[in-house]
Amino acid sequence: MSQHAVNSDALNDLESDVVDAVSVEEPWKLLEEFSDLNRVSGSAEEQQAADYITQRLDEFGVSYDRHEPELYISQPHEADITVLNKSFEPGPLKTVSFAASTTVSGPVEYVGSAGGDLLEDNDDPHEPYHDVGDLTGTIALTAAGSLSVRATNVLADKGAIGVIAIHKHDREPHNGIATPIWGGAPRYDERDKIPDVPIINVNNPDGERLREWAESPEGLDLEMSTDLTTDWMECPIVVADIEADTETDEFVLLHGHYDSWYVGVTDNATGDAGLLETARVFESIADQLERNLRIAWWPGHSTGRYAGSTWYADEFALDIEENCVAQVNMDSPGSKDATEYTDMSCWCPEAHDLVGGAIDDVTGAPYGENFPFRAGDYSFDNLGVTGLFMLSSNIPPEEREKRGFHGVGGCGGNSDAWHVSTDTLDKAGKEELARDIRVYAVSLLRILNADILPFDHARNVRAITDAVKEYDKTAGESFDFSPTLEELETLETELTKFQQAARDGSIPSSQSNEIITRLSRILTRINLVQDGQFEQDPAVGRDPVPRLAPAKKFPILTGDDERFMQVQLTREQNAVIKELRRARSLLPENVSA
Incomplete structure (x- = not known):
């Protein structure tokens, strides 16, 4: 009987064995290793991370393929704002992946927030900035924060020569990406959708100061400069195979990204650790599996708009379409103080009872169903593959409010970690990580060994x-x-x-x-x-x-x-x-x- 499940009576013998086999020892070694690696895609430190993963798989005796595709990614470097008619010493400034790398100058116009059509708010039937007029020759200052790529395009279409986004974070703005092109590399007939204006994110105090000046009678004139490298870069993809004892082509794809902004411990080193621990444990029970388990570590998530998983979806499309019975995304598990599965994790409707049952039986924690938004590494939606998770447990909303956290899309809701330099080892929790891995493990087993696939x-x-x-x-x-x-x-x-x-x-x-x-x-x-x-x-x-x-x-x-x-x-x-x-x-x- 499992010592690590709330409702151990609901687990079968194999599920109990797997839950008990999950340890935080191996995952934490990976976190310590990755906590010193800035794993930006296309970098030497990303290669080091891939080397670590493959070395550990070798130690476990897990077979794997290491692909080395060239992905179209965009590495942001520097951003600068010089106010021409005021004295301004900004805090941290960040440009975003796939923004234009250039310098422009002009008057600033504050355009408010985007209104509808942001990822987090689709209720407004209007287009974003529908009430904003001609912006020709101006720099648009927006309170949209992590503004949607569609909103950026609207501002550029209205004539804006640059965009500055005010973020909610008081210390530093979050890193981000501007292209609407899933996978980074456009089709030939979509190449004009890559943004052609510079974009800079500023923190909240700096943004409010710029807004005050822009709305004053004197107005605001500034120069903004961005520096990026956007090119084809070689990025490793590691795909491990746990082959079932039964001869079958059916498989479940468990996956997550291993690139990061900064050292990205909870986005997504914890997920990488969970993938590795799952590979270790499931390799030891491969002879008791009825379907194959494929485990993948993706690059290009942050700077390529899910470029790694998109490459894989393209290259192995027919195999996935014919044989993949489910895809399971492991992103941001194990965030410290994350105790619920209520407002960040999501799954396809047919998987609700499966996921809810696993959460109930392993943790007894609250959970809630959320529609899978177009994000994460859900690069298999168009192929029509049932998806489980995308993000994991979360810090309870009332606790986030108490800590002054604003809404973000990862790290268990910790806005002082998500896409900023402080996503460090202290943001992860050992108990939380082991618990989340066990939830994934039970969910996986209930697909891999189901006589009838558990999708309603x-x-x-x-x-x-x-x-x-x-x-x-x-x-x-x-x-x-x-x-x-x-x-x-x-x-x-x-x-x-x-x-x-x-x-x-x-x-x-x-x-x-x-x-x-x-x-x-x-x-x-x-x-x-x-x-x-x-x-x-x-x-x-x-x-x-x-x-x-x-x-x-x-x-x-x-x-x-x-x-x-x-x-x-x-x-x-x-x-x-x-x-x-x-x-x-x-x-x-x-x-x-």
């Missing part, structure tokens, strides 16, 4: 239905989504029958699992993406069922714009209905309505 696609359809109902309500008389809702209702009924028949053994398990995986390829794509299966959606905020989400704009559309949107959604609805019918066609005839 009837629940998936209900989540899609809820989103479409909201769009239907918002559209009102402007558009009718009832054809889609009727198809969803029929599909949910048939899926419920299918899943019961699969559990009862009325359908051979091999057939059931093939259907479940094929359903993921359709329903995950409906719920998460809008572009083609072998493409990558841009790295901008997304809503559920993004092909139908433009319906949210109906409240602000009139005349021709409203009718153009009706044309668009008629076509998109046809495409969605066709896919839903294709999902129904996968089900055995005896469960069809």
